[in-house]
Amino acid sequence: MTSSRKPPIKQGVEARADGGAHPSLTRKSGKGREGAPLLFLIPALVVVFAVLLFPIGFSLYVSTFNWPLSEGMGPRVFVGLGNYGALFTDAEFWNSLKLQLGFVFVALPVELLLGFGAALLLNREFFGARVVRTLLLLPVFFLPVLSGITWRFMLQPRYGPLSQVLVSLGIPETSWLGNPGWAYAAVLMQDIWRMWPFMFMLLYAGLTSIPNELLEAAEIDGAGYWKRIRIVITPLLTPTIMTALLLRLIDALRIFSEVFTMTEGGPGSATLLFSLYTNKQAFTYMKVGMASAMAIFLLVLSVVFAATLVRKNMSLDVLERKAGNR
Amino acid sequence: MKKIAVLALLSCIAFGALSAQSIKVLLWDDPLTKIIQSNIPDFEKATGYKVEVEMVAPPQVLPKTAVGVTSTSSDYDVVPMDEGNIPVFASLMSPYDSLPDGKVFKKTPKESVTPAMLDVGIWDGKLIAFPINGNIYVWFTRQDMVDNPKYKAEFKAKYGYDLTVPATFKQLEEEAAYFTSIGIGGFGPFNGGPAGVVAEAVYMWESFGTSFINWVGGKPKVVLDEAKAVMGMEFYKKLMTLSPKGSETWAHNERIAAFCADPKGVFTQFHWPSYIASYENPDKSLVSGKITYSAPPGGPAKRVAIRGAWAVGVPLAAKNKAGAAEFVYWWTSKAISQKVVEGNAIPARTEVLQDPAYAKNMPWLAAIADSMKYAVARPRLKEMPQIQDVVKKYWIMGITGQMPTVDAIRNITKETNDIIAKAAY
Numbered sequence: 001m002t003s004s005r006k007p008p009i010k011q012g013v014e015a016r017a018d019g020g021a022h023p024s025l026t027r028k029s030g031k032g033r034e035g036a037p038l039l040f041l042i043p044a045l046v047v048v049f050a051v052l053l054f055p056i057g058f059s060l061y062v063s064t065f066n067w068p069l070s071e072g073m074g075p076r077v078f079v080g081l082g083n084y085g086a087l088f089t090d091a092e093f094w095n096s097l098k099l100q101l102g103f104v105f106v107a108l109p110v111e112l113l114l115g116f117g118a119a120l121l122l123n124r125e126f127f128g129a130r131v132v133r134t135l136l137l138l139p140v141f142f143l144p145v146l147s148g149i150t151w152r153f154m155l156q157p158r159y160g161p162l163s164q165v166l167v168s169l170g171i172p173e174t175s176w177l178g179n180p181g182w183a184y185a186a187v188l189m190q191d192i193w194r195m196w197p198f199m200f201m202l203l204y205a206g207l208t209s210i211p212n213e214l215l216e217a218a219e220i221d222g223a224g225y226w227k228r229i230r231i232v233i234t235p236l237l238t239p240t241i242m243t244a245l246l247l248r249l250i251d252a253l254r255i256f257s258e259v260f261t262m263t264e265g266g267p268g269s270a271t272l273l274f275s276l277y278t279n280k281q282a283f284t285y286m287k288v289g290m291a292s293a294m295a296i297f298l299l300v301l302s303v304v305f306a307a308t309l310v311r312k313n314m315s316l317d318v319l320e321r322k323a324g325n326r
Numbered sequence: 327m328k329k330i331a332v333l334a335l336l337s338c339i340a341f342g343a344l345s346a347q348s349i350k351v352l353l354w355d356d357p358l359t360k361i362i363q364s365n366i367p368d369f370e371k372a373t374g375y376k377v378e379v380e381m382v383a384p385p386q387v388l389p390k391t392a393v394g395v396t397s398t399s400s401d402y403d404v405v406p407m408d409e410g411n412i413p414v415f416a417s418l419m420s421p422y423d424s425l426p427d428g429k430v431f432k433k434t435p436k437e438s439v440t441p442a443m444l445d446v447g448i449w450d451g452k453l454i455a456f457p458i459n460g461n462i463y464v465w466f467t468r469q470d471m472v473d474n475p476k477y478k479a480e481f482k483a484k485y486g487y488d489l490t491v492p493a494t495f496k497q498l499e500e501e502a503a504y505f506t507s508i509g510i511g512g513f514g515p516f517n518g519g520p521a522g523v524v525a526e527a528v529y530m531w532e533s534f535g536t537s538f539i540n541w542v543g544g545k546p547k548v549v550l551d552e553a554k555a556v557m558g559m560e561f562y563k564k565l566m567t568l569s570p571k572g573s574e575t576w577a578h579n580e581r582i583a584a585f586c587a588d589p590k591g592v593f594t595q596f597h598w599p600s601y602i603a604s605y606e607n608p609d610k611s612l613v614s615g616k617i618t619y620s621a622p623p624g625g626p627a628k629r630v631a632i633r634g635a636w637a638v639g640v641p642l643a644a645k646n647k648a649g650a651a652e653f654v655y656w657w658t659s660k661a662i663s664q665k666v667v668e669g670n671a672i673p674a675r676t677e678v679l680q681d682p683a684y685a686k687n688m689p690w691l692a693a694i695a696d697s698m699k700y701a702v703a704r705p706r707l708k709e710m711p712q713i714q715d716v717v718k719k720y721w722i723m724g725i726t727g728q729m730p731t732v733d734a735i736r737n738i739t740k741e742t743n744d745i746i747a748k749a750a751y
Contacts, residue, residue: 070392072414073708156580157571158511159588178517178574178726264519267574267726268719283389284711286414 056299063293069286083293092269092277093294099184100274104252107191108245114192115199115244116237120229122200123207137201139194148261151190152177180270183263187271190258195251199244206240207233246309253302274298348376349403349649352391354384354636357603358459358671359406362657365665369656373430375649384408391415400641403650407455409446409635410521413708416449419639422456426648431655438658439674442701446674447637449706455639456658457674460599462697463529463631464690466585467491467594469618471505480504492594492623495533495561502568505593512568514585514595517722518577520714524704525632527721529596530558532702533625539705539713539742545751546707548742552735558625559724559731566725574726586611596622598634602690603670619693621700631697632704635674667691709749716741 063084066077087093122133139147154162155176167173176182210233218232234241256275259265265272265280272280274294282291353359359381366377380402382390388411394401395418407415427433436444439457447455471477472489481489481504492498502512516522528538536551536558566573570584570591582604584591589612597605608614622631638657640650656662663673667684672694678684679695705713717738724734 069389070414070418071396072392072416072418152575155572158584158591160572163572173571175572175574178572180728263575266718267517267722268728280715284715286392286711 056296059292059295059299062289063296065289067287067289067292069282069288073286079289083289084297086290087293087297092272095269096272096274096277099270099272100253102184103188103191103255103273104249107188107195108248108252110188110192111196111199111248112241112245114196115201115203116241118196118200119203119207120233123204133204137197140197140201142194144194144255144258145261147190147194148258151186151258152262155186177263178267180267183267183270187259187262187273190262191252191255194258195248198248202240202244202247203237206237210236242309246306249305249309250302253298253305347374347646347649348378349646349653350378350380350401351404351653352387352394352402352406353379353381354387354406355381356384356600356671357669358600358666358673361666361669361671362662365662369653373649373652373656375646375652377653395641396643398643400643400645402641403644403646404638404640404653406458406636406638408521409633409637410704410706410710412447412449412455412637413706413710415639416452416454418641418643419454420642420644420647422447422453422639425640425651425654428652428655429648431652431659433651434655434658438660438676440676440698442633442698443635443674443676445703446633446635447639455637456654457635457637458657459636460672460674460679460694460698461635462599462633462694462701463525463596463622464599464602464693464697465491465594465620465622466597466605467618467620468585468592468613468616470613470616471510471593472618477504477508480508491618491620493620494623495625498594498623499561499564499568502565502593506568510590511570511573511584511588511592512594513565514581514592515562515566515569515573515576515725516578516581516596517574517725518580520711520718521634521704522577523718523721524714525634526562527558527717528702528704529622529630529632530562530625531555532630533627534558534561535625535627539707539746546705546709546746548739548746550735550739552732552739554627555735555738556731559721559735561625563725563727563731574722586613588612599672599690599694602672606670619690621693621696624700629700630702631700633701634704707746707749709745712745713742716745 064078064080064082066074066079066082068074068076118136122129122136142150151162154160157163157173157175163173163176174182176186214232214236215228218228223231254275255273256279259271259273259276260279263271265276275298278291278294278298281287281294353363363379363381366379369375370377380390387406387408391402391405391407391411392414395405395415397418405415422436425433434456436453443457443460444453446457447453469491472491478489481501484504485500489501489504490497492501498513504512506512516526531538531550531554534554534557536554537549539546540549541547542549573580573584576584578597578601581592581595581597582601585595585597586605587610602619605611605617606614621629624630638654640647640654644650658673658675660675660678663675663678664681666673667678667681667688670688672691673679676695679691681691684691704710707713720729720734720737720741723729724731729737
């Protein structure tokens with residue numbers, strides 16, 4: 001057995017084939033090169049500042065003003081935390097928050113269950129399996145705006161195909177989007193229909209990466225199908241599930257266009273989700289300060305959600321502990 | 327260094343000269359503005375100005391104007407305004423009287439539109455934008471159904487008078503009830519955007535004899551008479567029971583589809599004249615040539631037609647005011663108004679609306695002129711977007727039975743008063 005060890009590379013000095021340092025670089029060693037990493041980071045920092053930090057900072061600044069979208073609505077006035085105070089006493093704000101959280105806590109679990117179930121069912125080879133898996137993904141590729149419009153028309157009592165199917169099943173002709181409860185349910189349905197394949201896609205990819213040996217070993221040890229799902233598949237899929245949930249959570253918190261085209265937040269305020277109300281504050285009521293306060297509130301909410309998900313389920317410690325428990 | 331300075335100066339002069347020769351116009355996407363856009367090459371040829379058009383969906387005009395026009399700078403030389411937004415932008419617009427005279431096109435006289443239409447562009451006694459379309463409630467009725475001998479006979483047997491285009495609320499209700507009883511949509515309500523819902527509410531309230539908001543001593547005040555307002559809402563609630571299922575969420579698209587594409591869709595409904603082109607396009611409409619146009623049916627108190635027109639103005643900070651003024655004069659000229667009519671759209675100019683040469687082939691023009699006699703505007707104040715949402719919320723709840731109508735009216739009154747109080751006039 002032969003081994004060829006390369007000479008160690010000295011810090012700040014590029015190694016040459018003969019083991020010596022390149023003469024032109026030796027001069028740059030030491031303090032002169034300490035700033036280099038920062039220099040390389042500058043482009044990334046500039047981008048992060050421009051697309052993330054500055055908008056957040058500016059939104060925070062705007063949220064402390066009574067800031068009309070048009071100068072014709074009056075002057076900008078500093079109100080401190082006044083917009084936040086006004087929000088917390090606004091019944092519509094709490095209603096939109098309740099609807100938004102309801103949306104997240106109903107749609108996401110259902111999508112997860114459907115996606116997980118479909119991934120388990122389709123994680124085997126059969127004739128046409130690839131075609132079936134591909135076709136299942138189609139709703140994800142629908143533009144949200146188109147999805148909203150399509151569902152709006154599909155649910156119209158007189159000429160909506162979905163409505164007609166329901167009538168043919170014996171369900172009385174109903175104005176689905178005209179009733180507050182049904183309209184909210186329809187918005188949820190639309191999102192579940194469109195986004196459960198996204199969950200399926202990620203979970204199926206996760207499933208295929210689980211080594212067969214583990215499943216076979218569990219089977220030899222006497223674990224039945226459901227037990228294998230519970231003690232082998234689910235723990236191993238947890239990081240994938242958390243990633244999928246996190247991605248969907250981000251999406252669900254900023255859902256807008258499909259609901260806007262489907263119900264415009266109505267009837268009344270029955271489907272006026274948080275993002276729709278924020279948009280209304282900015283572009284209908286022209287209260288940019290209030291809209292910014294809502295945006296900051298949503299940011300804080302998103303960070304809390306994301307941090308909880310990541311800290312409790314996706315940190316290295318937790319993953320290692322889970323792996324150790326197996 | 328000197329060379330650079332000279333070059334920069336020359337560039338500025340060249341840029342300034344180019345700006346002076348071009349105008350930027352914001353337009354909303356609509357059959358009327360498409361006609362205007364198609365004729366712009368003629369304007370450019372006549373004046374030498376280059377016109378840059380930015381055409382956006384109607385709801386986008388408000389934020390575009392709000393952000394793009396201030397008292398010191400303007401992204402546009404000409405901006406359109408829906409009449410409800412006139413109070414928001416009035417302080418940022420050049421009064422029409424202050425615009426320079428045109429070199430090619432004469433300043434359009436104010437008398438070219440009826441006083442009711444001119445009122446669209448007036449704020450604080452000044453004309454700040456010139457009305458450019460004759461958008462006012464017009465009633466659409468299926469004449470083929472009115473003429474159907476079977477329907478005629480059945481209706482007369484049941485109600486004791488002839489089936490005609492509805493001219494009163496009583497006729498409207500009974501005719502709608504008859505058609506509903508034979509499986510045809512009796513009435514086509516509007517329950518879409520808040521501005522449109524307010525139009526329907528104001529139509530009902532004014533027809534029953536009460537206004538919504540009046541300006542009293544320079545301040546807006548809710549003047550809704552509860553009893554009359556409830557009667558108006560109750561009547562609309564009754565009409566909802568005579569409307570097709572699903573109409574609780576109908577906006578313009580659904581109403582056009584129901585009226586034009588479904589032979590048994592809707593017997594009668596209002597629509598804005600700017601949509602007539604869609605109804606009369608034989609490629610898209612099954613009822614083209616089968617519609618009678620009239621002023622809306624009158625209520626117990628009076629006959630009312632809600633106004634919802636657009637006007638064009640020149641911002642105070644427009645870069646090319648002379649060119650912008652020229653464009654406004656051209657747009658509101660008789661020649662362009664005629665082209666608008668010929669394209670099945672509706673100008674504001676009275677003489678063109680009443681031109682006998684068009685009346686024969688465009689029966690809706692007479693109906694529009696008739697409707698203008700009963701013109702009523704929706705309340706105009708800066709807080710109207712918020713008030714519209716309040717009205718829409720409780721109006722829909724009231725007319726669909728989710729809330730007693732009296733409670734809906736009380737909520738509208740209370741929350742509108744709260745909004746006005748917060749605005750601190």
